[in-house]
Amino acid sequence: MGKIRVLDEWVANRIAAGEVVERPASVLKELVENSIDAGATEIEVKLEDGGIRLIEVSDNGDGMTKEDAILAFRRHSTSKIQTADDLQEIATLGFRGEALPSIASVAKVTIFTRPQNEQMGTYILTENGKPREISETGTRKGTRVIVENLFYNVPARKKFLKSIRTEYKHSLNTFIRFALGYPNIRFQLISNGKEVFLLLETDSITKRIKDTLGTDFSENIIEVGHSIDEISVKGFITKPSFARKSRGYDYIYVNGRFVKSPLVSAAVKNGYGAYLQKGRFPPYILFISIPPELVDPNIHPSKMAVRFKREDAIFHTVLKAVEKGFQKAKTTPEKIAPSISFKKSITTKREPTPHRVITKKASPPPQEEPDFFRMEPEINFYQVHNMFIFVETKNGILVVDQHAAHERVLYEQVLERLKSASLTGQRLLFPIVLEMTPQEMETIKEYKDAIEHLGFETRAYGSGHILIEAFPPFIKEIGNGEILHEILEDITSPEIEEPDKLKRVAASIACKAAIKAGDKLSQREMQNLFDMLFATENPFSCPHGRPTVIELTLNELERRFGR
Numbered sequence: 001m002g003k004i005r006v007l008d009e010w011v012a013n014r015i016a017a018g019e020v021v022e023r024p025a026s027v028l029k030e031l032v033e034n035s036i037d038a039g040a041t042e043i044e045v046k047l048e049d050g051g052i053r054l055i056e057v058s059d060n061g062d063g064m065t066k067e068d069a070i071l072a073f074r075r076h077s078t079s080k081i082q083t084a085d086d087l088q089e090i091a092t093l094g095f096r097g098e099a100l101p102s103i104a105s106v107a108k109v110t111i112f113t114r115p116q117n118e119q120m121g122t123y124i125l126t127e128n129g130k131p132r133e134i135s136e137t138g139t140r141k142g143t144r145v146i147v148e149n150l151f152y153n154v155p156a157r158k159k160f161l162k163s164i165r166t167e168y169k170h171s172l173n174t175f176i177r178f179a180l181g182y183p184n185i186r187f188q189l190i191s192n193g194k195e196v197f198l199l200l201e202t203d204s205i206t207k208r209i210k211d212t213l214g215t216d217f218s219e220n221i222i223e224v225g226h227s228i229d230e231i232s233v234k235g236f237i238t239k240p241s242f243a244r245k246s247r248g249y250d251y252i253y254v255n256g257r258f259v260k261s262p263l264v265s266a267a268v269k270n271g272y273g274a275y276l277q278k279g280r281f282p283p284y285i286l287f288i289s290i291p292p293e294l295v296d297p298n299i300h301p302s303k304m305a306v307r308f309k310r311e312d313a314i315f316h317t318v319l320k321a322v323e324k325g326f327q328k329a330k331t332t333p334e335k336i337a338p339s340i341s342f343k344k345s346i347t348t349k350r351e352p353t354p355h356r357v358i359t360k361k362a363s364p365p366p367q368e369e370p371d372f373f374r375m376e377p378e379i380n381f382y383q384v385h386n387m388f389i390f391v392e393t394k395n396g397i398l399v400v401d402q403h404a405a406h407e408r409v410l411y412e413q414v415l416e417r418l419k420s421a422s423l424t425g426q427r428l429l430f431p432i433v434l435e436m437t438p439q440e441m442e443t444i445k446e447y448k449d450a451i452e453h454l455g456f457e458t459r460a461y462g463s464g465h466i467l468i469e470a471f472p473p474f475i476k477e478i479g480n481g482e483i484l485h486e487i488l489e490d491i492t493s494p495e496i497e498e499p500d501k502l503k504r505v506a507a508s509i510a511c512k513a514a515i516k517a518g519d520k521l522s523q524r525e526m527q528n529l530f531d532m533l534f535a536t537e538n539p540f541s542c543p544h545g546r547p548t549v550i551e552l553t554l555n556e557l558e559r560r561f562g563r
Contacts, residue, residue, distance in 0.1 A: 024051025271322025
């Protein structure tokens with residue numbers, strides 16, 4: 001007997017679901033795409049437990065007849081394409097006919113739907129991917145899909161889901177992508193019975209940006225636009241000073257479809273040129289219109305990857321749009337300073353001498369330690385560009401990054417003090433009101449214990465705002481509270497690999513409180529910093545993993561000079 005067998009439909013559907021349905025956010029994406037394709041002008045989303053327990057999407061779109069509703073649960077049943085030629089000109093968000101059957105194979109799905117021209121609607125309840133109950137029902141025009149207990153019948157898949165809060169953040173990001181892409185649609189998001197968003201339809205994309213991403217974002221945008229032949233790019237980039245440490249605020253829409261495109265991202269980066277600091281990523285929202293036959297979204301089940309047939313034209317259109325945006329706004333952001341400059345360094349306010357909070361003293365290292373520990377007596381410290389500290393050693397020169405070094409010192413001091421108790425924050429006479437994006441609000445909830453343990457005291461203040469009532473004792477000034485935005489960005493960045501939440505927050509706060517490049521230090525301050533650095537458990541890297549110190553040996557210097 002042969003070993004190869006044809007899989008039954010139920011097993012095949014669950015395999016297909018693994019490609020289409022990765023997490024609750026995947027389900028939400030498929031359902032909202034169906035609503036948009038149905039011509040909806042109002043879409044309501046309800047989530048419970050981040051979408052793991054329940055995802056409900058209701059719309060006022062075209063609705064389906066009973067026959068169409070039943071067919072919708074069969075694989076590759078779709079109203080959006082008819083022939084293979086249609087794949088060359090896809091004008092809708094969905095087209096595979098896999099969404100509902102894939103979802104129904106790994107969750108309990110209920111649907112209520114009614115088209116405009118019928119008095120009664122259809123109710124369908126599915127089990128294991130197939131309709132179990134079908135009946136006529138009274139319901140409003142449009143469609144309501146309820147997805148419950150995702151992966152209830154696939155334990156191996158369910159165990160790979162993250163925490164409720166993490167899954168909710170993914171679902172929230174998916175919702176925001178649709179809300180930004182379709183300002184002409186009224187969107188509502190309700191999570192665990194609480195309204196998160198109520199976005200009225202608008203002709204103004206800037207208003208939708210403000211309502212979803214916040215005032216701070218909307219006040220830092222630059223409008224862009226350019227066309228080449230049949231390709232059109234319009235949207236908004238942000239000022240270089242608004243660039244982030246990680247990607248996540250890049251919104252690219254191709255014919256209304258949110259996509260991830262390395263090609264477009266590279267064009268945007270090139271458009272910024274020298275205005276963008278190394279390692280920073282500018283948020284932007286771009287809408288690309290292109291004839292359907294010139295773009296192929298049919299290369300992955302998620303439909304978030306696309307292939308362009310005229311990549312050069314796309315690249316140059318985006319590039320030109322960004323460059324023209326800077327010119328039109330008459331923006332002249334500071335270029336990144338050249339690596340070598342003979343101008344006198346500009347110094348910021350001088351920091352007080354670092355105090356030796358750590359009591360243990362740096363002891364002579366064991367013989368197996370690197371030779372650069374062997375310092376000459378009465379060594380002088382030299383500060384270069386108010387950024388690096390040069391120290392002469394027996395074998396050459398030691399170069400210390402003053403910011404990274406102080407960051408390591410503060411980080412270990414904070415963790416040492418936390419061994420005994422939480423840090424008591426400095427109370428503010430007048431609390432600071434700070435606007436938060438939805439993603440930041442979720443991050444604060446997720447890291448609340450760690451943030452409070454380190455001395456911050458915050459509480460919700462109306463919709464999309466918090467009050468800062470106290471801040472960590474080792475942060476000298478809180479200013480307008482912007483430092484909390486930076487900390488939230490840091491702790492969600494993949495740059496910090498530390499899984500422990502408390503240590504992630506401590507690393508970020510240490511970074512913000514540390515001596516900065518540009519701060520002039522005295523001989524005593526440099527000596528203290530050097531001593532404290534080599535009294536830490538790991539003096540060779542900052543909490544983010546960057547080196548704090550490197551050695552240039554005499555042999556290396558002689559070799560570089562051809563001696």
